[in-house]
Amino acid sequence: MDGPRGVWVVRWDQLWLVDNHHSRHHASPNHLGKDPDIESRAVALSAEAADRRRGLGAWFARRQGILFLPLLMLEGLSLHASSIRRVFARRPVKHRAVEITFLAVRILGYLAVVFLLLPPELAAAFVGVQLVVFGLLLGGAFAPNHIAMPIVPGGLSVDFLRRQVLMSRNISGNPVVRFLMGGLDTQVEHHLFPGMPRPNLRRAQTIVRDYCREHGIVYTETSIWGAYARILRYLDQVGLRRRDAFACPMLQQYRV
Numbered sequence: 001m002d003g004p005r006g007v008w009v010v011r012w013d014q015l016w017l018v019d020n021h022h023s024r025h026h027a028s029p030n031h032l033g034k035d036p037d038i039e040s041r042a043v044a045l046s047a048e049a050a051d052r053r054r055g056l057g058a059w060f061a062r063r064q065g066i067l068f069l070p071l072l073m074l075e076g077l078s079l080h081a082s083s084i085r086r087v088f089a090r091r092p093v094k095h096r097a098v099e100i101t102f103l104a105v106r107i108l109g110y111l112a113v114v115f116l117l118l119p120p121e122l123a124a125a126f127v128g129v130q131l132v133v134f135g136l137l138l139g140g141a142f143a144p145n146h147i148a149m150p151i152v153p154g155g156l157s158v159d160f161l162r163r164q165v166l167m168s169r170n171i172s173g174n175p176v177v178r179f180l181m182g183g184l185d186t187q188v189e190h191h192l193f194p195g196m197p198r199p200n201l202r203r204a205q206t207i208v209r210d211y212c213r214e215h216g217i218v219y220t221e222t223s224i225w226g227a228y229a230r231i232l233r234y235l236d237q238v239g240l241r242r243r244d245a246f247a248c249p250m251l252q253q254y255r256v
Helices: 002-018 020-027 047-052 056-062 064-072 075-087 096-117 120-145 160-165 175-181 184-192 198-214 224-239 249-255
Strands: 170-172 221-223
Touching: 047 056, 047 224, 056 064, 056 224, 064 120, 064 224, 075 096, 075 120, 096 120, 120 175, 120 184, 120 224, 160 184, 170 175, 170 184, 175 184, 184 198, 221 224
Parallel strands: 170 221
Antiparallel strands: none
């Protein structure tokens, strides 16, 4: 055990230095108080988050099951805005001038080319459609990974294997689905082996699936349509504050 554990420590240390936010998510997916991805400002992903919503936020949460897919259309715009906020933040940013230069070339150069080649109306429509499609494809690939999967309470400690497998969802499907998912269809294996090259994740899938079956660990794999049906139902139930919206198989196992 000391050997593999040592390898994981080195890898997580490297990941932490590269991306603090994503590393925290990988270390504790769907863990309240530890996973930054579950503290979304757009949608309430847990009953606790729904309880904290007031005013417009509460109104939106009650309708988030219906509004979730339209909200994905804004994901592309949100990512651009986050990039700009990040480079102009007051906290230290490594190579800030270089980052700002690349962002300016990417965003302003793109807009300049579009508006030079097309009439203003068509250029605006083109940019709008491109952002909507970009948001739907990118957000649509990330959403099935962890939403509507078990949520770990803040005071509960879970071993590494169950922490990664129980909180992640794989997507099955044909080569077109796998292409559109961009490699995120093997999310369980990606969380277990974050440094593994993407082509090898599918090879490891059979081994991981068999191991989980042998040890009685729930391994979730469903179609893209099944995943979204579960996600929309879950978001609707959480937003409406129905406390029976989700039965966590991990907690049920520990209670037994």
